[in-house]
Amino acid sequence: xxxxxxxxxxxxxxxxxKGTWICDKWSWEPFPVVRLDMNSLNxxxxxxxxxxxxxxxxxxSVNYGVELKRSTYDGKFYELIEKLSEKxxxxxxxxxxxxxxxxxxxxxxxxxxPTK
Numbered sequence: 828x829x830x831x832x833x834x835x836x837x838x839x840x841x842x843x844x845k846g847t848w849i850c851d852k853w854s855w856e857p858f859p860v861v862r863l864d865m866n867s868l869n870x871x872x873x874x875x876x877x878x879x880x881x882x883x884x885x886x887x888s889v890n891y892g893v894e895l896k897r898s899t900y901d902g903k904f905y906e907l908i909e910k911l912s913e914k915x916x917x918x919x920x921x922x923x924x925x926x927x928x929x930x931x932x933x934x935x936x937x938x939x940x941p942t943k
Contacts, residue, residue, distance in 0.1 A: 834860050859911040861887060880904070 835843050839857030844850045868879035881900040884907055888895045893910040895903045 830862070834862060859891060859915050861907060861911070 836849070836853060837858045837860050839855045841850065841853075841855045844853070863880070863883055868883065869875040870879070877900050881903060884895060884900060884903040888903070888907055888910075891907075891911055891914070893907060893914060895906050895910075897903050897906045
């Protein structure tokens with residue numbers, strides 16, 4: 828649940844937080860969010876996992892309208908973060924979130940803090 832809360836905050840989904848403490852404390856500027864749900868990836872062996880991550884990077888790049896040129900899955904991941912940062916004009920510092928009960932990886936392309 829925490830990962831989803833962060834995702835919706837950084838996506839600027841203000842309507843979801845009406846009536847909550849954070850509603851008037853957050854700037855609600857939308858940011859691109861990269862989320863890898865490890866439950867949906869084939870993790871039977873390292874090679875299948877690498878291919879699944881590579882496929883997910885390709886899918887995310889298409890969804891965000893970003894062309895990836897690097898050939899390795901980790902290179903594509905880094906390139907995706909870089910290009911989303913450039914495209915959105917956001918600082919490329921990132922916050923990584925890992926949920927161990929429901930494994931997913933979320934990266935927020937910002938180092939901003941909530942407004943006061």
